[in-house]
Amino acid sequence: MLERAQEILKQYYGYSSFRSGQEKIIKSILQGIDTLGIMPTGGGKSICFQIPALLFSGVSIIISPLISLMKDQVDALNSLGIEATYINSSLDQEEFEERIHRAGQGKYKLIYVAPERLESPRFRTKLKALPVSMLAIDEAHCVSQWGHDFRTSYLAIAPFIQELPRRPVVTAFTATATPEVTQDIVRLLSLKNPLVYSTGFNRENLNFSVLRGENKRDFLVDYLECNKEQAGIVYAATRKEVDALHEYLRKKGFAVGKYHAGLSDAERISNQEMFLYDDISIMVATNAFGMGIDKSNVRYVIHYNMPKNMESYYQEAGRAGRDGEPGECILLFTPQDIQVQKFLIEQSQLSEERKRFEYQKLQAMVDYCHTPRCLRKYILSYFSEEKTPEECGNCSNCKDDSELTDMTVEAQKIFSCIIRMKEQYGISLVADVLKGSQNKKVLQYGFNSLSTYGLLKEYTVKQITDMINVLVAEGYLYLTEGQYPVVKIRPKAIPVLKSQEKVLQKVRRKEQKPATGDL
Ligand code: ADP
Numbered sequence: 388m389l390e391r392a393q394e395i396l397k398q399y400y401g402y403s404s405f406r407s408g409q410e411k412i413i414k415s416i417l418q419g420i421d422t423l424g425i426m427p428t429g430g431g432k433s434i435c436f437q438i439p440a441l442l443f444s445g446v447s448i449i450i451s452p453l454i455s456l457m458k459d460q461v462d463a464l465n466s467l468g469i470e471a472t473y474i475n476s477s478l479d480q481e482e483f484e485e486r487i488h489r490a491g492q493g494k495y496k497l498i499y500v501a502p503e504r505l506e507s508p509r510f511r512t513k514l515k516a517l518p519v520s521m522l523a524i525d526e527a528h529c530v531s532q533w534g535h536d537f538r539t540s541y542l543a544i545a546p547f548i549q550e551l552p553r554r555p556v557v558t559a560f561t562a563t564a565t566p567e568v569t570q571d572i573v574r575l576l577s578l579k580n581p582l583v584y585s586t587g588f589n590r591e592n593l594n595f596s597v598l599r600g601e602n603k604r605d606f607l608v609d610y611l612e613c614n615k616e617q618a619g620i621v622y623a624a625t626r627k628e629v630d631a632l633h634e635y636l637r638k639k640g641f642a643v644g645k646y647h648a649g650l651s652d653a654e655r656i657s658n659q660e661m662f663l664y665d666d667i668s669i670m671v672a673t674n675a676f677g678m679g680i681d682k683s684n685v686r687y688v689i690h691y692n693m694p695k696n697m698e699s700y701y702q703e704a705g706r707a708g709r710d711g712e713p714g715e716c717i718l719l720f721t722p723q724d725i726q727v728q729k730f731l732i733e734q735s736q737l738s739e740e741r742k743r744f745e746y747q748k749l750q751a752m753v754d755y756c757h758t759p760r761c762l763r764k765y766i767l768s769y770f771s772e773e774k775t776p777e778e779c780g781n782c783s784n785c786k787d788d789s790e791l792t793d794m795t796v797e798a799q800k801i802f803s804c805i806i807r808m809k810e811q812y813g814i815s816l817v818a819d820v821l822k823g824s825q826n827k828k829v830l831q832y833g834f835n836s837l838s839t840y841g842l843l844k845e846y847t848v849k850q851i852t853d854m855i856n857v858l859v860a861e862g863y864l865y866l867t868e869g870q871y872p873v874v875k876i877r878p879k880a881i882p883v884l885k886s887q888e889k890v891l892q893k894v895r896r897k898e899q900k901p902a903t904g905d906l
């Protein structure tokens with residue numbers, strides 16, 4: 388069977404070998420074992436279920452959450468000469484009946500189905516009449532409340548499997564690998580003794596950079612000027628920001644389009660197509676853009692604002708370099724980004740427990756923006772990659788050649804100040820006190836009479852805030868969860884306070900920028 392799979396890979400797709408992981412996952416599916424494939428965006432999961440679908444005698448049903456993605460995949464399969472179709476809400480009644488009819492005649496090897504369809508008993512009855520060999524569930528994390536894109540309709544999948552007269556092989560795919568999500572997928576999709584296979588999350592061709600304290604617009608214009616020939620995505624946090632940035636870049640003469648949920652369907656589709664077909668090279672978008680977009684030659688993904696968590700960041704950044712050629716992933720950080728994300732969490736309808744969880748994830752994202760360590764290493768350990776990777780040598784932290792400076796004294800002053808303030812206040816008030824600010828709150832609480840008042844007055848408030856954030860990212864301090872987090876001391880700070888240990892930090896040079904010309 389595996390040999391046949393190799394042949395199909397060559398014959399239909401024109402690739403000479405499977406990527407790491409693809410072979411293992413395909414083999415498992417072909418042996419009839421339920422399989423959960425965890426692979427990053429661009430990892431090549433489509434082939435993992437398409438090739439088994441061609442080898443099985445019956446039909447395979449692919450559950451996919453996105454209408455645009457279904458159409459693209461089906462078009463791609465048809466152009467390879469593979470019989471496939473999709474059934475979702477974009478079809479009119481007649482077309483729907485026609486496709487069901489043809490499915491009944493065994494005309495298709497693959498049928499893409501939107502999960503909402505499974506909520507219709509009538510539709511389920513039609514599917515039950517087909518000889519279903521395999522059920523493949525794309526974006527399987529949508530079944531979990533802990534995932535970043537929960538959809539209730541995914542809960543209809545397990546009962547549907549139960550109802551089938553013969554249980555097919557069930558296979559699920561996701562790019563989210565946290566233990567909570569993995570467990571939920573296995574349980575809520577009722578996978579039977581599944582093989583869980585993670586292909587590893589490293590994307591060697593991607594370069595990661597975090598830039599703090601840049602003038603974002605200036606940076607962006609410089610970068611785009613240097614990379615005019617390349618296609619790239621600029622993600623911003625809100626529709627308003629996308630509109631403003633799009634207008635700004637358009638006036639500067641860039642071939643730029645935009646995408647967010649506030650645009651009409653027609654506008655979104657047309658902008659997306661212009662980007663896919665290289666009529667415009669830059670797409671400014673909210674996170675509404677991208678899931679399921681297979682544009683292989685995206686050379687850079689710039690985050691104009693910090694996203695809400697590492698899962699979202701890695702998925703969005705991962706849209707660069709899907710063709711295996713170099714891709715650059717740049718995150719432009721400012722402290723306001725944290726406020727925006729907190730506001731979004733507070734405004735959401737989530738339960739208190741869930742909000743706390745979101746705050747934790749947000750903090751991991753903030754830490755990514757402040758860690759002085761290898762960014763790739765940070766990402767891979769976040770996604771609980773087993774082996775601790777070496778420093779990559781090509782992220783902005785690895786390439787940062789600035790000297791290590793001893794910031795022990797500054798750290799001691801910060802820790803002392805937090806203790807004097809009884810570990811009851813947030814970062815900005817602590818920074819104000821260390822700066823020796825005369826602001827109302829400082830005076831009102833009488834912090835101007837603390838011995839630590841003004842201890843770091845030679846620094847700007849921003850520099851002090853930055854230092855505190857670095858100490859958080861490095862585990863000396865932590866923030867309580869919630870909209871107004873309080874900064875507190877961790878045990879790791881104690882030896883520093885006692886002058887038993889030093890805190891060494893790289894001090895970023897202002898002019899440092901990621902290499903732009905070498906793409
Ligand atoms: P995703 O996991 O994000 O769904 P895709 O299945 O769209 O990824 O694959 C990403 C890209 O990698 C596609 O352009 C695909 O054609 C290519 N690809 C997948 N498998 C292989 C392979 N074995 N050899 C070469 N290219 C591959």
Ligand code: ZN
Pocket residue numbers: 760761762763764778779780781782783784785786
């Ligand atoms: Zn690195």
